Amino acid sequence: MAPQLDGFFKQVDNDAGHYIERLRKAVAIPSISAEPARRPDVVRMGEFLADELKALGASVELRPLGDQPGHPGLELPPVVLARYGNDKNKRTILVYGHYDVQPAEKSDGWATEPFDLTVDDKGRMFGRGATDDKGPVLGWLNAIEAHQKAGLDFPVNLLMCFEGMEEYGSEGLDDLIVAEAKKYFADAEAVCISDNYWLGTEKPCLTYGLRGCNYYSIEVSGPGADLHSGVFGGTAQEPMTDLTRLLGSLVDTNGKIQIPGIMEQVSPVTPEEESLYDNISFTMNDIHESLGSKTTIFDDKKSTLMARWRFPSLSIHGIEGAFSAPGAKTVIPAKVIGKFSVRTVPNMGIEKTNQAVFKYIEEQFAKLGSKNTMKVYEQHSGKWWVASPKHWNFSAAAKAVERVWGTQPDFTREGGSIPVTLTFEQATGKNVLLLPMGSSTDGAHSINEKLDKRNYVEGIKLLGAYLHYVAEEPKV
C-alpha cells in the first residue's frame, strides 16, 4: 500500500522559506575542516546541529575524537550521534552526512560571499556547503520537523551520524564506526548516505557502486645529492630518465593499462548489464562540458560510462623531487618519486593488483639496465564497493524518487571513492544506499557551489518519502 505522503509534502512546501533560513544559518558558519584556525567554527557547526536536533526532540551526543593526528593540541571536531525515535515496531535506519566544508574565499573567484547564502532569480542557492553537505544533512532535520508540524507519525527510528572532518580524510571516523557498530548503531537495518550528486541535472539517480583506489609511488634514486646537468650530464645515470621511462610504460593515451594481470581480474560484462547503460540520462555533451574539452577517450555514452564505473583506470599524478616550478633549472634530480593510482573494480583484489603492479614495474626497470635504485610501493588503498540495487533499501528509494520526481531513477555507480560507504557496509553488515540530493552542476569543492532550491525542497520530500517506503518494504 502506497504511504500517505500528501500532508508531509504540503508541509514541506509551506515551510520551504524556513528550511532555506535554516540552511542560511548553517552556511554562515565557516566550518572549514582543512584549516586548523577554523576549528572553532567547525565545532560551532557541530553544536548548531546538535541544538537543532535536540529542539526536535532527538537524543544527541557530541562524541570527541581526540587530537588530530600530527596536530598535538588541536582537537578533532566531535561526531554528532543522534537518535530520533525508539519504537521496537519500526525499522531503524542509519543516515550519514558531514557538517564540515571545503575552504572558500571570495577572492578565489566567487561571484558572491561564499558564507552568505545567496539565492538568485533561477532559484540557485549559492554558498559553501549548500550542496556538500549541509543541504542534505539539514534535509533529514527538515523532514522530521515537517512530520511534527503536520502531526504525522515518523515512519522509522532514525539514527544519525554527522561528522566534521569529511573534507580532510574523515580523520577518526572509521574507528568510531567500527566501535559503535554493535552499540550505538546496533539496531540499524540499513544505511543511507546523502553526499553525492545526480549524474546530470534533470534525472535523479540512486548510486550502488564506487570504484576503489590503489595509490602507488615509484622511487628512483642514484646520486647522493642533486647534480648540475652541465657538470654531470652524460656521465651519470639519471633517476629522471629511468622514472619517465617507467611512468611512460604504464598506460597508453587511450587509457589501456599496460600492466598484465589487471584487466584479467575484472568481472566480465553480462548481457543483462549491457542493456543498463542505454537508458541512463547522460550524453557525450555532458562529459565534454565537465571536461571543458573534447579530449575524451571514447565517442559514445556507453563506453564512457563503463570506463568510468566498471573498468579500472590508471592515472599518473606527478613527480616529487624533480624541478616543478615555472622557468628553467638545469638540475639532475638525485631522487624522484613518481605517483600514480589504479582505480579498481569488481573483482579486483588489492593485494593481487599490488603484486601485478610491482612485478611489472620491477621487470620494466630491470630492462633498463640501470645502476640506480628503484623502489615501488603502495601509499594507500581502498576497496571498490558495489551494493545490491535489488535490496529493499534501494527499492524503497526508487519508489520515493518516482513519487517525488515522477520518474524512475537511474541506477548509477561512480568512478571515485567515498571510503565511509565501505566502512559502514563492513562494520554494520547492512545494505548501504547513496541517495543524492543535488545535481551534477552544483560545483561541490569549486567556486560558486550551489544547491538548487528545487533540489533542496524536493530533496527534503525525497528523504522523508524514502523513510516511509522503507517502513513498508517487506521484511526479508
Next chain:
Amino acid sequence: MAPQLDGFFKQVDNDAGHYIERLRKAVAIPSISAEPARRPDVVRMGEFLADELKALGASVELRPLGDQPGHPGLELPPVVLARYGNDKNKRTILVYGHYDVQPAEKSDGWATEPFDLTVDDKGRMFGRGATDDKGPVLGWLNAIEAHQKAGLDFPVNLLMCFEGMEEYGSEGLDDLIVAEAKKYFADAEAVCISDNYWLGTEKPCLTYGLRGCNYYSIEVSGPGADLHSGVFGGTAQEPMTDLTRLLGSLVDTNGKIQIPGIMEQVSPVTPEEESLYDNISFTMNDIHESLGSKTTIFDDKKSTLMARWRFPSLSIHGIEGAFSAPGAKTVIPAKVIGKFSVRTVPNMGIEKTNQAVFKYIEEQFAKLGSKNTMKVYEQHSGKWWVASPKHWNFSAAAKAVERVWGTQPDFTREGGSIPVTLTFEQATGKNVLLLPMGSSTDGAHSINEKLDKRNYVEGIKLLGAYLHYVAEEPKV
C-alpha cells in the same frame, strides 16, 4: 727570456696575512644577488672593490645597469670597470670576475658562519664567496699591490670588469660588454677569466672549452581544469600520460640520445684528441666521490671525460603543473610542462638542434594518437665555446702554472656553461682563457664553500706570473 718573478713571489708570501684579511672583509659583505633585500649589500660590495682599486691607483667607474628586469624600482648592482696602467708599449689584458655570491645561511648546514671567514688548521678558508668568486677577484688586486710594495714594474695594462649579478643570470652584463667592446675594452688583446675550478685537487688546469645548452619545454594540455581521477579516470585522455611517454622517449639510461640529427652534428674524434685524455689528472674515484654514488654510465676515465666535455647529453629536469608535493593526491593535471635540456658541443648548431628536437617530439606525439594539445619550444639557449689552447694567451698561462706549481697544467674543457665567456669572445674577437684558482672540492654554490690558503696565495702568484709571461709572448 723567463721573467724575473722572485721579488713578486716573496712579497706575496710576506703579505699573505694581509690578503686573507682583505678576503675576510669581502666575505663579510653578504652580496647575495638573488635576494632583492640584499641588494644594498651587493652595491656595498661593488663600492668596496672600487675603493680598494682606487687606493691602488686604478681609474675606476661604477657603471649603472638600470632596473632589474621584472623588478621595477630595484636597481641592478653596478659593474665595476677599472683600468690599471695605460702604457702603449705594454700589452693590455682584460680580466673578468664577479663580486656577488650565492645565498647562504648557517641553518642550511654550514659548520661555520658563512659570512665570517674561518680558517681551519688545514688552511681551509671557509666562507661564502671565498672561492666563487671573491678570492680570484681579489687575486688581481693583491697582485697589483705586491708589485707596488716590491717596487716592481707591472707588466701589462690591466682592464677589469667585475659584475654583481653573475649568480642571477648576469642580468644587464651582455649589453654592456657589447657596447664597450670597441670603447672601454678597445685595446684589450686577450681576456682572462678566473671563475672556475681545477678538475681535481692537486693538478692545476687551463680551460679552453665549455658545452652549450639548449633548454626545452614540452607542454601538453587537454581538459579545461585539473580533474578528479576517480570521476574522469578512464574516460579522458590525460596530459600526463602523453607527457611521460614523450619524456621517456628522449634518452636511455646510458645517456644515448634517441633524437635523430643530434649525434650527427658532433665533430668526429681525431687521433690527436684520442691521446689527450690519458694524461689528465682524473680518476673514476673522483667522479664517484662527486656523485656520492657509483651510478656512472662509463667505467673508464676517458669515456667519462669525453662524455662530459665533448659529447652532447640530454637531461630531464622535471614537470611543471603536475602534483609535486609529498603525499598522495588523486589529480589528473590539466596542463603539464616537461622540462629538459641538451648540452651542445662543436659543431652543433642551436637552430639545427632545435629543428631535430621539435621534429622528433612532434613525430612521437603524432604516434600517440592523442586529442590533447602539444607544444614544444625552446626556453633559452647558449652556444658551446672552444678556444685555441695554442694561442699565446694559453701558452703564457701554461708557463705561469709551471713556474708557480712546478707542473704542467691539464688542458681541460667543462661540461657546463659560463655564458659570459662566449660573450667576451664574440664581442672583443679576442682569445679567452679560463684560469682557475680554486680546486674541485671548494664547494662553490654548496654549504661550507672554501678556498684553500695555498690556492689563494699561489693563485695570486699565478695571476701575476701569467701577466708577466703574457708580456713576453711574441706578437703574432
